[in-house]
Amino acid sequence: AAVFNWPDPLLDTLDDQLYRPFFSPASTFALNCNPRDNSTIAAQWLRLAYHDMATHNATTGTGGMDASIAFEFTRPQDVGVGMIESLVDFLVAPNEYVGMADVIAMGAINAVIGCGGPVIPYRGGRVDATEAGPATVPEPQQDLASHIASFQAQGFNQTEMIMLVACGHSLGGVRQVDFPLIVTDDVPAGIQTFASTLGFDNTIVHEYLNGTTENVLVVGSNVTTRSDLRIFSSDNNVTMQSLASSDTFNTVCADLIGRMIDTVPSTVTLTDVIEPLDYKVWNTLLFPQGGSLAFLATLRIIHTGTNPTVTMFWKERTGSFCPPQGCSIGTFQVTNVDSSFLASLKGVDSFDLHSFNASVDLTTSISYFWFEVNHNDGSAPFVVDNNGKNYTIDQDVLLFDPRRSSFTIAGLEMVVGVKDPSGTTNVTALSTLTGSTEVPVTSSTTITFTLDPSWPPADGYTFYTSPISGKASSNTIHATVNGTAYSLWVPFLDAPGV
Numbered sequence: 234a235a236v237f238n239w240p241d242p243l244l245d246t247l248d249d250q251l252y253r254p255f256f257s258p259a260s261t262f263a264l265n266c267n268p269r270d271n272s273t274i275a276a277q278w279l280r281l282a283y284h285d286m287a288t289h290n291a292t293t294g295t296g297g298m299d300a301s302i303a304f305e306f307t308r309p310q311d312v313g314v315g316m317i318e319s320l321v322d323f324l325v326a327p328n329e330y331v332g333m334a335d336v337i338a339m340g341a342i343n344a345v346i347g348c349g350g351p352v353i354p355y356r357g358g359r360v361d362a363t364e365a366g367p368a369t370v371p372e373p374q375q376d377l378a379s380h381i382a383s384f385q386a387q388g389f390n391q392t393e394m395i396m397l398v399a400c401g402h403s404l405g406g407v408r409q410v411d412f413p414l415i416v417t418d419d420v421p422a423g424i425q426t427f428a429s430t431l432g433f434d435n436t437i438v439h440e441y442l443n444g445t446t447e448n449v450l451v452v453g454s455n456v457t458t459r460s461d462l463r464i465f466s467s468d469n470n471v472t473m474q475s476l477a478s479s480d481t482f483n484t485v486c487a488d489l490i491g492r493m494i495d496t497v498p499s500t501v502t503l504t505d506v507i508e509p510l511d512y513k514v515w516n517t518l519l520f521p522q523g524g525s526l527a528f529l530a531t532l533r534i535i536h537t538g539t540n541p542t543v544t545m546f547w548k549e550r551t552g553s554f555c556p557p558q559g560c561s562i563g564t565f566q567v568t569n570v571d572s573s574f575l576a577s578l579k580g581v582d583s584f585d586l587h588s589f590n591a592s593v594d595l596t597t598s599i600s601y602f603w604f605e606v607n608h609n610d611g612s613a614p615f616v617v618d619n620n621g622k623n624y625t626i627d628q629d630v631l632l633f634d635p636r637r638s639s640f641t642i643a644g645l646e647m648v649v650g651v652k653d654p655s656g657t658t659n660v661t662a663l664s665t666l667t668g669s670t671e672v673p674v675t676s677s678t679t680i681t682f683t684l685d686p687s688w689p690p691a692d693g694y695t696f697y698t699s700p701i702s703g704k705a706s707s708n709t710i711h712a713t714v715n716g717t718a719y720s721l722w723v724p725f726l727d728a729p730g731v
């Protein structure tokens with residue numbers, strides 16, 4: 234599993250999106266196999282993911298899961314409201330570190346579990362394309378040889394092609410409005426589903442094998458577009474028969490859909506599989522407050538039923554203030570929060586959030602922190618120290634100040650403190666903006682801060698402010714103070730203790 238060395242914005246964000254409930258649309262909307270457009274959100278998300286991947290060329294190492302689909306919606310093979318609606322579902326999820334391609338991949342695994350299918354391992358780190366890929370999504374009117382060639386190019390052999398199509402077409406169906414030449418007869422609700430069951434299961438296989446299928450790509454009156462029939466029968470049904478066991482079907486689909494979402498350009502390296510972290514440092518904030526530095530931090534621990542006592546320790550940045558074993562403070566609040574559906578399928582039902590609100594000496598400041606978890610059972614306290622590296626605070630010169638900041642209807646009046654009395658520091662933020670269905674879906678803008686007249690200098694800090702758009706999904710603040718460049722990523726604006 235991926236090792237989390239704090240700070241790691243990519244893993245940090247992906248962990249939140251995977252395992253924090255209702256945090257990301259990509260882990261929420263498709264649950265309960267929720268219906269939409271007479272199909273399901275899950276079916277729409279899975280089709281979107283396949284079409285995004287289908288630009289891959291295994292020989293040249295180009296294309297794959299790269300969100301190039303956002304540039305390709307006008308192509309006939311990508312027709313359907315579900316495609317654009319799925320992208321809209323995901324618009325708020327990317328940030329500076331997590332691209333849309335990672336979100337589409339996350340949508341695919343949540344689509345499958347949302348409809349009762351198997352858990353698929355998730356890796357992150359996909360890189361978004363800046364232009365359309367080749368038009369290589371297979372189409373129903375093409376012949377078998379073209380389909381074999383397409384899947385070969387995407388990295389799947391003929392057997393795997395049969396399996397992947399059966400897995401994908403476990404969900405959803407063909408809409409008459411989009412494919413009138415395929416769905417030639419009127420069908421209820423304008424869609425001919427691939428199988429008689431809604432969920433992710435191998436009913437598609439059984440109904441194909443026992444001749445009861447109504448899959449229009451198998452038995453439709455338009456023989457030219459019977460692509461599923463040509464594909465499924467291309468090895469005399471040997472592969473389809475092998476999928477008659479639902480355990481085999483689930484194992485095969487988890488493997489192949491996993492490979493599908495991990496199909497990326499050869500220049501991209503994905504992370505290891507991201508599992509729920511045993512310990513995650515979360516929502517750290519450092520800012521000047523009434524003659525000291527307020528330091529807020531939360532340690533997220535997988536709930537085990539025991540009630541450990543957690544202590545946070547820290548060391549000063551300069552001089553000596555803390556005792557040799559470090560300054561320390563106990564939790565001010567422990568909250569038990571639910572985990573996401575995916576986390577619960579991995580055996581993690583909830584997390585305990587141990588929150589700290591420390592008052593750090595202003596002059597000696599803080600350089601790093603760590604935790605001791607005491608299970609109160611006579612065993613030695615367990616040290617949580619970022620895998621031996623400690624949790625390092627690299628600077629205290631440029632700080633986001635959540636208490637001086639305020640929310641407005643338009644967004645946020647962000648206030649940052651700069652440890653420089655001159656009042657002439659040039660402070661900017663790079664805001665990552667979401668919410669556009671125009672490509673590129675994620676954009677960024679640079680914002681300039683000005684001296685904040687409502688917050689006079691205090692505690693050695695000068696305060697600067699700027700309105701930040703409500704569409705900013707995260708901000709990185711930049712300032713150069715006395716020749717040194719500082720930057721601070723602000724992924725969240727609130728934390729326990731603010």
Ligand code: HEM
Pocket residue numbers: 272273275276277279280283312313315371372373380397398400401402404405406407408409411412460493
């Ligand atoms: C030769 C290969 C394939 C062809 C020709 C094909 C063709 C089609 C067509 C024509 C539709 C109807 C779309 C609509 O009406 O909105 C469809 C739906 C769908 N396809 Fe495929 N497909 C292929 C492979 C795959 C693969 C490999 C997957 C995923 C692993 C997949 C997943 C889906 C899903 C989930 C739907 C249902 C969408 C919905 O209900 O909104 N397809 N496919």
